[in-house]
Amino acid sequence: MSSTHDPNQNHLLAALLDAEFDRLAPHLELIPMLLGDVLYESGGKLQYVYFPTTSIISLHYVLEDGGSSEIAGVGNEGVLGISLFMGGNTTPSRAVVQTGGHGYRLSSRILMEEFNRAGPVMRLLLRYTQALITQMSQTAVCNRHHSVEQQLCRWLLLTLDRLPSNELTMTQELIASMLGVRREGVTEAAGRLQTGGFIRYRRGHITVVDRAGLEDEVCECYAVVKKEFARLLSDVKQRQSKPAAIRAVR
Amino acid sequence: MSSTHDPNQNHLLAALLDAEFDRLAPHLELIPMLLGDVLYESGGKLQYVYFPTTSIISLHYVLEDGGSSEIAGVGNEGVLGISLFMGGNTTPSRAVVQTGGHGYRLSSRILMEEFNRAGPVMRLLLRYTQALITQMSQTAVCNRHHSVEQQLCRWLLLTLDRLPSNELTMTQELIASMLGVRREGVTEAAGRLQTGGFIRYRRGHITVVDRAGLEDEVCECYAVVKKEFARLLSDVKQRQSKPAAIRAVR
DNA sequence: CGGGGTCTGTGTGTTACCGAACATAAGGGG
């Protein structure tokens, strides 16, 4: 069903000017991204950068003792692989698919050629990177100061913002490993949110039934991140969608 | 004592090629940076970027309830004001002088002119930004997983790395506001480190007497940050120091 | 349609950190 997939589903790709898009489009490859896929391993080389459309990628740091924490998430608003153009080529974190779906990948070489033109694409990618920095910073703050329940709210809202529906496929165990807390802590917090009428869930599925309510419960961290993304990336013009020849992989 | 001050004390400035340095040098202004000075307020406009030499700047987020957490620190290895060239112009965080000393400031306009050449200076600044991202990420992880004592070790070592001596002028209250914990928690952790023979302290002064010992106590987060800074910025060549005409302000 | 693996709920005990209150001491300014 290639008609249901379009690079413009990714906000960064959608923000490109025609000329830029036309240069990149022949190299964009539609790929499925399955839950649990490790797209990048700590310290590894970046062959591709990834523009999620219907999937969400989680950037993690995995501790020596096996514990982990999400540092930031990447959905249809962004791109995985900033260390490529920031000049480091690698990072100490891992990138895992948190919500299965699709996305486009682009060869690192092609992206760098475009970045090195030092034009609008570079500036767009840097603005996105700054927004990502805000997300990371706020994660640090939230980890320090806010309760598991508040962090769960933040995480649910940020995830919801990247999905078309109000349901996410996600076990509490998985959420726990994202937040870096115990599974029981998530069970308890989710239980309270369900009792409060904000969400409903069953084995591996969470449905947000009162989004406005969640926004009342969440800590300020959510709004900070959301505002900063809006400020930095909302002014990007949405290019007129037009048919483009995209290779699908697999 | 202008002879005791030199832009090369800042590693980024020291890494510039002659031609680049010569373009910037006339615009560098030596300034004192006093403990507590707020160099940047959340959401404000950046008139200058700051290259610390003997001072350390702390990037904070201040919560609505008055609580705060350090997101990252900036010392002689870096520069304050990345949001300027990342394209956002503002950030939701605050920048405060954590250790008094000196530094050089440079008008935003001049820096942007240089950045827009899209040459080595741009690439250097972006690599530095990536290192800063690692510091922020690791702060998030550390906040989640490690004890106050381990975090204090990390903070002490990172601060020490930016100073010429093994003594820091710093009250426990101030450290507490950096780490985002209670002052008593710092008192307790510092007490244990003193009992263990790693540090000695008296009212507002902490002396590290067993640095190697501290490095045994600290969590992995310190090494991750340090390695990443080394990897991204150590290959920068140190330009031959040469006399330059620098205006001193005040 | 039934069994088994997985996901979720719950309990108990423990610990780290918090919040507040107060005691003590250091050391710089008058």
Next chain:
DNA sequence: CCCCTTATGTTCGGTAACACACAGACCCCG
């Protein structure tokens, strides 16, 4: 040099989250 501000030490009760253990429930697959 003394006092008073400010930094540090200590205590107490409270709580959020942890670690471990196990019970129950779902639902997917054969």
